[in-house]
Structure formats: C-alpha cells, structure tokens
Amino acid sequence: MDWQSESPELWAYLESLHRGDILSGTVVAIERFGVFVALDDGPGHPTLPGVGFLGIPELSWRRFDDPTEVVQVGQRVACEFLGSDTHNAEARLSLKALEPDPFQAFADRTMVGQDFRGTVAKVVPIGIFVDLEDGILGLVPFGEIDGRPAASPVEGFEAGDEIAVAVREVDLPTRRVFLSRPESGQYAGGVQPM
Known part of the structure; x- marks a missing residue:
C-alpha cells in the first residue's frame, strides 16, 4: 500500500517524529509479536489497531514469558520513538528505553570474585x-560446579534451590554473567546446604 497517497495525514504524522521523542498513548491490542498503542497526538491507522507499535524486545529489560506480564490493554504508556516503519506505516516505540537497564546497574556495582546468594x-x-x-541470570558451567569434570551431568540441583556463587565474569556487550561456586561453597559430596 502506498501510505503517502492513501493516508497523507498518517504519513505526515510519521514524518514529523524524531528519534528520541517521548510519545504517550494507550495500549489497544496485545499480540504474540508485539503491542499496538493508540498515540495521543497521532491519527488513527486505517488497518492496524494503533499507529504505535512496541516490538517484544522493546517492552522491558527484564525477562518475561508473555507481553501481558508487562502491559495490559487500556494501560497508559509513555514510550521513546525509535523510528518509522514505512512498510506498515507505524511508529516503532520502546518502553524499556525509558527505564534504567538493570544489567548495566549490576555490571557497574559488581566485581569479579564477588559472592552472591x-x-x-x-x-x-x-x-x-x-x-x-x-x-539477572548467571551461568555456572559444568566445570565450575563443585569441581566436577566438564562432562558431568548436573545433579543435585533443582530450580528454586538457593546456592552460593561467585562472579567470574560480567560481559556487558553480550549481557552475560559467568559464575563459579565460591571456594567456601564447596565440599566433598556436592552442594553445601544454605
């Protein structure tokens, strides 16, 4: 569809926006691929529920399984404008751009060797x-689990167990944390109780 000729008001609105603009609106539809937002200052969209669109990665810094864990239909939101999608004639938005990055904060205050529970x-x-x-999730690789060889199965650990770990590396570019079991957290026979 040629949005410029079919919907000149929509096209003019998208052209007026600048990267970094803060736009507000109301969540009007939540799909598995993203969230549509009716923007306060924007025109309606002829085919989509809203002219604003939040892709799943732009909803939150935190991990979530379903977009409804972050937003609800009818919720008011303020988002940063990332750019215009000229194919769909929509404003690409980011909710997380207006929130502090918890990974950056973790990296800033964490030292290699620091112990955590x-x-x-x-x-x-x-x-x-x-x-x-x-x-913030960190990985304790096989070789770092109580001195087990690299090919050992991970036994004796279940989701929900509390354990002591030490930070081995924080890789900011890849957003990964590598952990080991602290020297004091190891003893013959497996996991030290906490």
Whole structure:
C-alpha cells in the first residue's frame, strides 16, 4: 500500500517524529509479536489497531514469558520513538528505553570474585542458570560446579534451590554473567546446604 497517497495525514504524522521523542498513548491490542498503542497526538491507522507499535524486545529489560506480564490493554504508556516503519506505516516505540537497564546497574556495582546468594532458575545440559537479583541470570558451567569434570551431568540441583556463587565474569556487550561456586561453597559430596 502506498501510505503517502492513501493516508497523507498518517504519513505526515510519521514524518514529523524524531528519534528520541517521548510519545504517550494507550495500549489497544496485545499480540504474540508485539503491542499496538493508540498515540495521543497521532491519527488513527486505517488497518492496524494503533499507529504505535512496541516490538517484544522493546517492552522491558527484564525477562518475561508473555507481553501481558508487562502491559495490559487500556494501560497508559509513555514510550521513546525509535523510528518509522514505512512498510506498515507505524511508529516503532520502546518502553524499556525509558527505564534504567538493570544489567548495566549490576555490571557497574559488581566485581569479579564477588559472592552472591542466588536461586537456581534452570538446570541445563551445560550447567546451572542462577537468578542473582532483578532478573539477572548467571551461568555456572559444568566445570565450575563443585569441581566436577566438564562432562558431568548436573545433579543435585533443582530450580528454586538457593546456592552460593561467585562472579567470574560480567560481559556487558553480550549481557552475560559467568559464575563459579565460591571456594567456601564447596565440599566433598556436592552442594553445601544454605
């Protein structure tokens, strides 16, 4: 569809926006691929529920399984304008751009070797994911679990267990935290009770 000729008001509105503008509106539809927002200052959209669109990665810094964990239909939101999608004639928005990044805050205040108490979030074939705080997950790889060889199965750990870990590396560009079991957290026979 040629949005410029079919909907000149919509096209003019999108052209008037600048990256970084803060736009407010109301959530009008939640789909598995994103969230539509009716923008306060924007025109209606001829085919979509709203002229504003929040892609799933732009909803929150925190992990979530369903967009309804972050927003609800009818909720008022303020978002940062990222750019115009000229194919769909919609304003691409970010909700998380207006929130502090918890990973950056974690990286800023965490030192290599620092001890944490965390909760096992998931046991996977390569190791254990531990929830440290604020949704920050770190991986304790096989070789770091109580001195087990790298090919050992992860036994004795279940989601929900509290364990002691030490930060081995915080990789800001890839947003990954690598952990080990602290020296004081190991003893022959497996996991030290907490």
